[in-house]
Amino acid sequence: MLAAARRVLESDKPHLHAYMPNAGYPQVREAVAGRLRAATGLPYTANHVLMTVGAGAALNTVLKALLDPGDEVLTVAPFFAEYVFYAENHGGKLVVVPPKADLTPDVARLEAAITERTRAILVNSPNNPSGVIYPASTFVEIAAMLTRAARPIVLVSDEPYRALVFDGVPVPEVAPLVTRAIVATSWSKSLALPGERIGYLAFSPRMPEAAALFEACTFTSRVLGFVNAPALWQWVVAEVGDQVIDVAPYREKRDLMYEGLTRIGYRCVKPQGAFYVFPRTPIEDDVAFVRLLAEEGVLTVPGSGFGMPGHIRISLTVERETIVRALPGFERAFRKAQAT
Amino acid sequence: MLAAARRVLESDKPHLHAYMPNAGYPQVREAVAGRLRAATGLPYTANHVLMTVGAGAALNTVLKALLDPGDEVLTVAPFFAEYVFYAENHGGKLVVVPPKADLTPDVARLEAAITERTRAILVNSPNNPSGVIYPASTFVEIAAMLTRAARPIVLVSDEPYRALVFDGVPVPEVAPLVTRAIVATSWSKSLALPGERIGYLAFSPRMPEAAALFEACTFTSRVLGFVNAPALWQWVVAEVGDQVIDVAPYREKRDLMYEGLTRIGYRCVKPQGAFYVFPRTPIEDDVAFVRLLAEEGVLTVPGSGFGMPGHIRISLTVERETIVRALPGFERAFRKAQAT
Structure with a gap:
């Protein structure tokens, strides 16, 4: 990873460090889309990927786009503590639903918590703080539940720990399972560079609102003051984004x-x-x-x-x-x- | 600058790219504080400097800390268009005051626009879009006006173009002139790396609320999803932050x-x-x-x-x-x- 960073710095790439579309360099977004195509079998393109200032930026960007004041975001306990602020930053409210005994989502309770103000379900797997990985069956249940909902609700899957898994437990790809799926992630943990703030939002190509949300988030990412993901690290992750630290x-x-x-x-x-x-x-x-x-x-x-x-x-x-x-x-x- | 970036990458500095206090590396903040001491004669320390994801992040961070819903931010036309969103992101409202014929602030009109909801005056000099530099006399007038205000109002000085000045026109340091002064800036323009998102907020040591605002902004920077300024570029600007591209x-x-x-x-x-x-x-x-x-x-x-x-x-x-x-x-x- 460091070698790649040095190569980028020495490459004299035209417009290295320069402004770019707010969503990030098209070539970098295409590299991420290519990995998502391979992982999910879905037709991701550069226009389904928005490079972000880490996962915290990704979540704020998408919640700003999704929420009107008073809207609700469902999450499952235990949850990353900052979610409370991420929802409230944009006039929203985090509604916390207790989990099953194994700390995976209790989808019946999630469904019972849905109101006409619910806009998103925000989950974090592998989970901080529990280390639990939500199985594919959970997302199948969530998908079925969302088809019963009166209004569109998106699943926002916060996955910064995806690469940090023990004993080969699979971390399901959510986009093939849930139609309205948005993945937020970062390379902070997988490349051990949490200080560098590089991540992305990926909008499932199966989501009817994918293009509209990509446009909205390109705007909200800018006006929230993120402007763009750090340029150098965009080039680095385009090159080495599949690498993972030794777990x-x-x-x-x-x-x-x-x-x-x-x-x-x-x-x-x-x-x-x-x-x-x-x-x-x-x-x-x-x-x-x-x-x-x-x-x-x-x-x-x-x-x-x-x-x-x-x-x-x-x-x-x-x-x-x-x-x-x-x-x-x-x-x-x-x-x-x-x-x- | 690129040489410094390569040196940082090759340094194997302990915890390079790692997490740090949300405000940034203490050594980097001390380096910036040293430059501010030299420029202003005021006793800046690392605890008056918060490293940010560029100037856009700096402004959102400080407005989030300053504003309650319905609060007002005064600015002077012409103003950087994104200010409207920056204020509204945090429940605030941008109030625009027309300038004098030379496009510098009309302080009498600023004063007339103050209400009990006014929390900040946000100015941008050298100005985008006009290229005008506000003279020291403007800030002397603003300082006098603020002493007459019924409630504390801070001056937020957005200075990303400070280093890009022609004909030796001085860009006044605001902190020695205005007691409640906060500088927001970035190295995007001075080092020609706008894609890298590295800047800071500096709270004047003369401001009674400096410590409280530093703490508040350390929190708001985190919960808004910025988390910290990009690690590598913090080390770079600590080293070469005085350099400027050829104007x-x-x-x-x-x-x-x-x-x-x-x-x-x-x-x-x-x-x-x-x-x-x-x-x-x-x-x-x-x-x-x-x-x-x-x-x-x-x-x-x-x-x-x-x-x-x-x-x-x-x-x-x-x-x-x-x-x-x-x-x-x-x-x-x-x-x-x-x-x-």
Whole structure:
């Protein structure tokens, strides 16, 4: 990846670093479309792909295009905490639906939460904070549900962790399963360059509103102040966008943490991807339990912020040694909590 | 600049491309603060500087922090057309005040436009579309006016063209003149890398709300989906941020266009910086005149979009030869308009 970045800088490509259509360089968008065609079998073109300033920009751009004030976005707990702001930034409201016990979407509950203000369902798989991957069957159910909806509702699939998967669990492509599917993603995690802000929005060619939404998002991306995705990294991901960092160290840390926690007595859905472990807390009050852990020198985040009280998020973006040293702290806090 | 970018890529700097505080790398912010100290004599520190995804991001970030729904932002015509959206994105409203005949702010009219909902005055100098530079005396008047205001109002100075100045006309530093001053800028123009999205917000150390606004903007920059300014370019501008492209070709094109137009009979304030010439149209209806010019093969933008009907914006980001070839078209359209 770095070699590609150096090649781009040395290429003296005409208009390198220059302005471009707000959606991004047509050649870069075509390169992404080609990968999407290969992955989905659907006829993606450059005009179904909008390059963005990372996934955060992608989500704000599409929600700005979709929402009028008072409109609702459904999501499934646990959810990436910033979704609350992303919806509210554009006058919308995030409506959180509890998941099934395995932390995948409960589609019956999603359907029950639909109102005439629902414009989008926003899901994140592999999930931050749980590491759970939603199976194809979930999206088949969502597709069936959306055909029953009185008004068009789009599925926005936020997939920055798609490449970070353990044990070969498949991450389903949503566009072949759900007609109105929009993918938001970034290379932050797959290429380990989270500071560089490079991602995209892809509008399924099967969606009747694809062209209109592409145009709308080209506009909203500009007026929100993103203007365009960083030029250099557009050229880099066009070249190396299929590369993925080695996930083996993350898998090893996942195993170490998951096995350590369950041995202690924590209950936990086993993460299948991403960087996190999301166990239940031994007491109801997750904020109090985070405080107990902090007293033992262990830093975690309460599940409440992700719409799931009674859980904590543990990050695996630390050294293996840190996890080894943290497990006794997790054990002491667990025993203390049980003793209260 | 490219050499610096290559050096950064080859440096294997620890955590290059990695996440960082949302405000940007502390070392980069300190480098910018050092330049601001030298330019203004004010005690800027890293905590007065927030690195942004270009100036568009900077303005959205600060307006999101400043505005509640219904709040007003004053600006001076002609203004950068996107300001309308930047204010409305955050529930605000852009209030446009006509300028003096020389296209600098009419501070008496600004003062008359202040209401209890006014939160900010947003100015752009060197100005897009007029190329006019607002003199220090304007900011002295604004400062005096703001001391008379019933509530705190901040001056947001949008300065992406600061380095693109002809004939040595000074671009005043606003922070020593106006207590509540926030500078928004980018390196897009000065380093000729508009596609790379790197800029900053600087909060004057003299502003009582500087620390609160820095914190607020660190948050709004994140939740708006910018997350952080692109990592690589942060390191580059820390190193070469004082460099400026050669403005001589722009000055030559400015002279060619300005002299050509005034010889034909166009009335025009002479641009002192930026990339544009903004003459009056020989007929009132600027949209109709843009159409007349298009029939002569000349592409311009109506002044109406910049809050100044009866004008057109001409861009100088073309080859010198294009300007030479366009001037007869400008002349034919002028004569046609006079004949009607």
